[in-house]
Amino acid sequence: MKRILILTTGFGEGHNAAARGVRAGLVKIADGSVEIETRDLLAETYPVWFKLISRAYLGIVDHLPGVWGAFYDWLEKKGDFDRQLRKYTRLRQQLARVLERFQPDIIVSVFPPYPYLVDQVLGQNRQCRSIAIVTDSITVNEIWYRSGADYFCVPNEQSAKIVRAGGVVPGRIKTFGFPVSPLFAEINEHREWPVRSRPRVLYMINAGTRRAPALVKALLNQNIDLTVTVGRNEQLRRAVEAVVPNGKAEILGWTNELPRMLCASHLLIGKAGGATVQETIAAGCPMIINHIVSGQEEGNATLIEQTHSGVIARSNDQVIAQVDRAFANDAKQWREWAANISQLSRPRASLDIAEFLMAL
Numbered sequence: 001m002k003r004i005l006i007l008t009t010g011f012g013e014g015h016n017a018a019a020r021g022v023r024a025g026l027v028k029i030a031d032g033s034v035e036i037e038t039r040d041l042l043a044e045t046y047p048v049w050f051k052l053i054s055r056a057y058l059g060i061v062d063h064l065p066g067v068w069g070a071f072y073d074w075l076e077k078k079g080d081f082d083r084q085l086r087k088y089t090r091l092r093q094q095l096a097r098v099l100e101r102f103q104p105d106i107i108v109s110v111f112p113p114y115p116y117l118v119d120q121v122l123g124q125n126r127q128c129r130s131i132a133i134v135t136d137s138i139t140v141n142e143i144w145y146r147s148g149a150d151y152f153c154v155p156n157e158q159s160a161k162i163v164r165a166g167g168v169v170p171g172r173i174k175t176f177g178f179p180v181s182p183l184f185a186e187i188n189e190h191r192e193w194p195v196r197s198r199p200r201v202l203y204m205i206n207a208g209t210r211r212a213p214a215l216v217k218a219l220l221n222q223n224i225d226l227t228v229t230v231g232r233n234e235q236l237r238r239a240v241e242a243v244v245p246n247g248k249a250e251i252l253g254w255t256n257e258l259p260r261m262l263c264a265s266h267l268l269i270g271k272a273g274g275a276t277v278q279e280t281i282a283a284g285c286p287m288i289i290n291h292i293v294s295g296q297e298e299g300n301a302t303l304i305e306q307t308h309s310g311v312i313a314r315s316n317d318q319v320i321a322q323v324d325r326a327f328a329n330d331a332k333q334w335r336e337w338a339a340n341i342s343q344l345s346r347p348r349a350s351l352d353i354a355e356f357l358m359a360l
Contacts, residue, residue, distance in 0.1 A: 014274030021179030025350030138299030177346025178278030286337035
């Protein structure tokens with residue numbers, strides 16, 4: 001039986017979403033012939049520090065995204081990733097304990113520092129394979145591909161081009177797509193053209209929370225069926241409920257129904273997170289991006305904008321204007337976006353990655 005170790009972390013949702021997708025793909029494809037273990041080494045090694053930093057990260061990306069962008073740029077310019085990571089002795093020791101016990105055949109990393117740590121612990125002559133799953137698009141930080149990983153799985157050709165330009169030989173780059181849930185490949189939700197029914201708009205609030213209630217209130221004046229997700233933020237839920245008359249919009253907390261909801265929606269409004277953008281692409285649902293974290297999310301937004309699969313609208317007024325534009329004139333703009341995003345869609349990505357891993 002093949003053993004596969006998946007290394008993830010809880011900074012943002014993209015890394016964990018990728019880890020879940022890879023695991024679900026393996027469970028679907030391997031049919032019991034694989035043993036999988038998923039570990040968050042940072043949370044295990046530095047639990048108190050990790051909790052504090054995670055909270056700080058969420059606050060920065062919500063209220064001061066430019067600060068994170070400056071750090072992201074500094075990280076890339078610094079360049080000596082391997083030497084810097086050697087300072088984290090306890091992290092290497094934790095990884096060594098996991099490797100000694102589990103003895104994986106393949107290590108899948110969805111967070112860029114981990115492949116460096118794998119090489120530091122096992123050396124260049126390691127017996128197991130090291131696979132890096134790149135979760136960013138276009139603005140791919142060098143830390144993703146300067147490690148000694150055997151293969152780099154990237155979400156799209158635009159990102160593959162960046163990695164090739166960075167000096168990685170084409171044979172080590174695999175363009176499978178972002179490992180979204182296998183459910184995206186199974187759902188066959190019927191999405192009628194918005195001119196035949198009221199457009200269904202999904203607003204996922206996971207950043208820009210202070211201006212979110214005002215946007216919800218403005219969206220209620222549009223001729224749409226609106227669903228709003230607030231995650232586990234109860235304070236945000238109360239603020240949104242305060243501006244929504246009974247029955248005027250569906251308000252949801254955390255849900256595992258997002259694949260179905262995205263496949264049924266005509267339009268997504270939300271943050272340019274790696275998981276969010278890739279899931280809306282898998283669902284073929286055009287997107288209005290209303291929040292971008294500088295650095296790591298700029299490429300995700302650029303992907304949507306450059307492929308004309310949606311639009312960036314940073315203010316509430318711009319979002320409303322783009323919703324109007326999408327469905328005006330027999331939904332001409334929406335039809336263009338929908339046709340373009342369908343060309344990017346790779347709903348089978350997690351299954352394709354799983355088949356690749358099982359064949360190694």
